[in-house]
Amino acid sequence: MSINEVSSNSVLDQYRTNTSTPEKENELGRNAFLELMVAQLNNQNPLEPTDNQAFVAQLAQFSTVEGIDNLNDSADSMMSQFTSNAALQASSLVGQSVIVEGNDTGLLTSGGVVSGYVDVPASASNMMLNIKSANGQLLEQIPVGNHAQGAMSVRWDGYNLMVDGEIIELDRSQLNLEQYVYDDNGDIMLDDDGNPIERVYPPGQYEFELTGSIGGDTEQLDMQMSSRVDSVTMSATGTVTLNLTGGQRATMDQIKQILDA
Template identity: 65%
Template sequence: MAVDSVSSTSDVLSQYQTSSSASETKSNELGRDAFLELMVAQLNNQNPLEPTDNQAFVAQLAQFSTVEGLDKLNTSVEDISSAFTSTSALQASSLVGQSVIVEGNETGLLLTGGVVSGYTELPDSVTDLKLQIEDENGQLLEQFSLGTRTDGPMSVRWDGLNLMIDGEIQDIDYDALNRQEYYTDDEGELVLDDNGDPIPVPYPAGEYVFKLTGNVAGQSEDMGMQMSSRVDSVTMSSTGSVTLNLAGGQSASLSQIQQILDE
């Protein structure tokens, strides 16, 4: 018995490709609806004497299910990525105006009326620990003896005059400082505090460097100290990465932040 008007699978594909090329689609990939239409057309046009093999048909359905699952997975990943980017942007924007300790930053910017901070991790117990404060040109301005300290984190804050170590204000002999400048009134007279002592003027705004030296197991060592910078603005790239623009023209990523300082 002859079977007339039965198109082969290759004919169906050729018809579909001709129809697709006539359209204005910009992609050669089959979408979900096109895939289903092609499958139904294949079933409708199959040779009744040689129907589509069940295993082949099941394989096609499994392939479609896999593609559909991957498409949904891609959509979910894109949603998660978008949410993560938004969270990073929100977190970064909250840092604008804050001072942060950034890995690799060895120079801190002291603003008028502000505080410059430093942070380090002491590897071991240190004796005869000394803090040197230098200007941006490397000139030594002041040196403070800090005695003995155990291993672990150590933070330093300085407003150009007063010194705080790990949250404790240090007792400083202001008369022993290298800088001997005091506030005066309009007539050039010294301004005195409640105790009748002249009020010292702090170092001016500018860039400063903290350097630590001490003895570890009898050997003199230099302790690296990371310095603080203020976050002036935040930049978001087209890929979603966040860059912190720091005062003084420096920049850093979120992963480089070691501390966020509470001013």
């Protein structure tokens, strides 16, 4: 009887074992491969033993199978570690404000800041910041000067304006919003220190839009707006999703900028 004539039903049944990690159907794992080799050796024809070259080839195949198993274990371990690191990184963003692709409105909270971000395609002059309400109503037009090619960020608290980290001095007389808060009698309201209370835009959704002269032509640049990360969700496959204020969701690779407040 040659080695190929070994009956899988009668002989190999004694070598079948149940392991804690069952092998996938139609795949020959390391243990099954070794058991098959042992069964073949025990049941080979003594007059026609297994050829040395064939046996060495089988050993090489076993080494290959074992190497693949070890590689899979290492890959699983690396993936688990990567998933844990991603979850930890994402959880640190809860409560932070981020700017993500495709978000064209930003939420201004009481005492908070709403931010916008855009990549200016080329050097621009006479730039104007248009601040709009969520329904598209133009609220303010504020000149912000010139800007070189590259990233441009705007931060606004409903009163003060900051561009690329520098405060812009605003002429309140040029704004559409009245400068002070008045009472029912038409008198300016004062704070506890006796100073006039200046009016600011209320909390809500806002949109930033830039216009400027680029290469002699007036162009419009829509800014991507900030949202606060309320929570983080991780799927069974390890995908991390950021749940943003207002119901929007985003993945980690969609983040353009992380803000400090």
